[in-house]
Amino acid sequence: MEQLKRMAIFATVVERGSMVAAAEVLGMTASAVSQQIRKLEQSTQVSLLHRTTRKLTLTEAGAGFYQSSAQVMALAQEAEQRLAEMRDAAVGELRIAVPVGFSGRHLSDALSPLLQAHKGLSVQLFFQDERIDLVEKRIDLAIRVGPQQDSSLVARHIGDAVFILCAAPSYLLTQPQITRPENLLDVTWLLLSTTQMHESLKLLGPNGQTENIRIEGRVACNNLLAVRNFTLAGMGVSLQPRHEITDELASGQLREVLPGWQMPPLGIYIVTPRRDVQPAKVRYAVEALRRHLLAN
Structure with missing residues (x-):
């Protein structure tokens, strides 16, 4: 030097x-x-x-x-x-890791104006529910749901996801009526394996009650859409984000199980590697996602 x-x-x-x-x-x-x-x-x-x-x-x-x-x-x-230029202008490739459930219009609606405004910017999206190493995979930012414990990352809370218990009508016809949390001990569980909820489930009741239910999954997947497909096929009960299954609930393909009881809300975060200075492409993307997802 x-x-x-x-x-x-x-x-x-x-x-x-x-x-x-x-x-x-x-x-x-x-x-x-x-x-x-x-x-x-x-x-x-x-x-x-x-x-x-x-x-x-x-x-x-x-x-x-x-x-x-x-x-x-x-x-x-x-x-x-x-x-x-990279510090001051949104240029280059922006790499984003996102849960599979966000593959709908929310993400494209948030990023489309950004891409239209910055012609030198390109985006590569990685849809998966498993958490990946942002530094190793050169990920600029990620959307994550649930507690954030990695101190090497910067997490910005942008909202909460409400998960509900649901099942297909065909499955519910084969089961005794589910009216109390303890009835869930006898159902077939379909689990998202990345959430580490294989042992117990905390449920909040309509009058402030709290119940912890021991659960064991018959089917566990690392992809929430796969869990949803097994649920739609009548294979058992699963936890699904309410905002992602509104159409299935409205059409009757899925029914809410034990209405009034649900998990505590899970935080939704935009996560970035901890750096002294973020490139402009990351700053612009964080603001676009934060603004859009907070509004929906």
């Missing part, structure tokens, strides 16, 4: 025509500039400049070395400019 610094000083001396002029630009003293040039010549074991009392001229080797130094400085300035 010291050699690169000396190359930059050397290129500035050549471009400015003197040690004094270069020193003014670099915020150094002329003697410090001269010392860096000497160290550069010592390390390369080549004379780069002819020094006289009136002016500096390049040696043959110095002329060739200046061309290489100037190219290195130009590449460095270009890289710095690109970083500044």
